[in-house]
Ligand code: DUC
């Protein structure tokens with residue numbers, strides 16, 4: 391065997407046990423006792439779990455007059471430091487472009503740069519008949535999820551007719567439709583009203599996107615999916631108003647899924663009041679919510695109404711990018727970084743603070759994303775035959791998160807000063823150690839495109 395991980399405690403979504411893992415040609419070939427290989431890692435005292443899978447990222451994305459600041463090299467190195475070994479990024483259709491061209495554009499961004507494995511969703515912003523007809527071809531090429539925005543009027547937003555047509559075709563093709571659920575028409579009116587009243591600070595971003603805007607759009611998206619007989623995945627859920635819609639749908643037995651992100655679990659709207667334009671760091675859509683919403687999200691994870699924790703990693707520099715919105719909150723590029731901090735934050739805040747156990751943690755950050763997005767069982771678990779994408783995690787390692795110590799290409803983290811206990815010390819991708827006790831040992835371009843399978847119910 392090429393590599394053996396010895397003496398670790400293996401954790402999957404279902405099991406916890408002590409065993410060695412044998413790896414050959416990038417795959418797990420044996421799990422047992424007393425295994426021997428050319429190279430050995432002693433994982434005594436460590437937790438060994440399947441690499442994190444982040445199915446919601448925006449690397450090198452043109453948006454709001456600028457581009458997200460991590461490209462496929464910096465963003466994936468940061469991901470690997472944080473224990474994420476695969477991700478699915480959003481390729482976003484420019485109006486007039488075909489879906490094939492869209493995905494090709496994003497593949498070029500990744501090639502030669504990504505250090506972890508990657509897939510793409512395709513975001514449909516212009517649902518013409520020819521674009522709808524491309525959906526089955528996309529699915530055959532491994533692009534088995536589509537994204538629609540019900541917000542960002544005048545740029546990314548799609549109308550209900552376009553949304554419905556995509557849902558119908560996706561169902562036929564075995565693809566999963568993902569939706570950014572905020573009512574873009576209402577947001578547009580509220581933004582104009584606030585600006586007319588001279589309300590320009592970052593806090594008014596929050597006021598322009600109330601929780602009912604998300605609740606309404608979530609309920610509408612679910613109703614359209616039900617009418618099309620299609621499954622639906624709602625991204626970055628933030629609040630009770632929206633979660634209640636998912637709860638009702640799932641109680642009816644509908645295949646409705648939703649994710650949340652660390653920022654919505656751990657931060658709230660008070661952040662928008664940070665002085666010196668500091669609130670701009672948290673300008674993302676949907677916005678941070680109230681304390682009670684955070685509680686509801688934790689309970690949604692525990693009860694299974696939310697199945698995934700992803701990041702919506704979409705970084706912009708505070709100095710040089712976010713400041714485009716000084717004097718007009720609507721010009722602050724929406725988004726925040728998080729690809730590097732997800733795993734450790736959720737272990738600390740979710741497992742150590744007693745919200746859920748370690749199997750559930752693995753399920754939320756790796757196994758469920760792999761299952762819902764057509765990557766299981768090659769990814770998302772530790773089993774014979776699976777890809778050797780593995781994290782060796784020191785449960786005793788304590789770190790205070792600071793932007794200056796992270797690898798994301800951005801000058802802040804929304805989690806500055808958060809104390810975490812438990813941190814990845816080695817990250818293995820395809821059987822290769824690419825993070826080795828704080829050092830990057832991988833090669834840009836080693837990450838491979840993941841041709842994903844069609845959708846299966848969870
Ligand atoms: N929300 C963000 O905050 N950034 C990128 C896109 C999105 O929907």
Ligand code: ZN
Nearest residue numbers: 570625626675
């Ligand atoms: Zn979104």
Ligand code: ZN
Nearest residue numbers: 446448702704
């Ligand atoms: Zn997003």
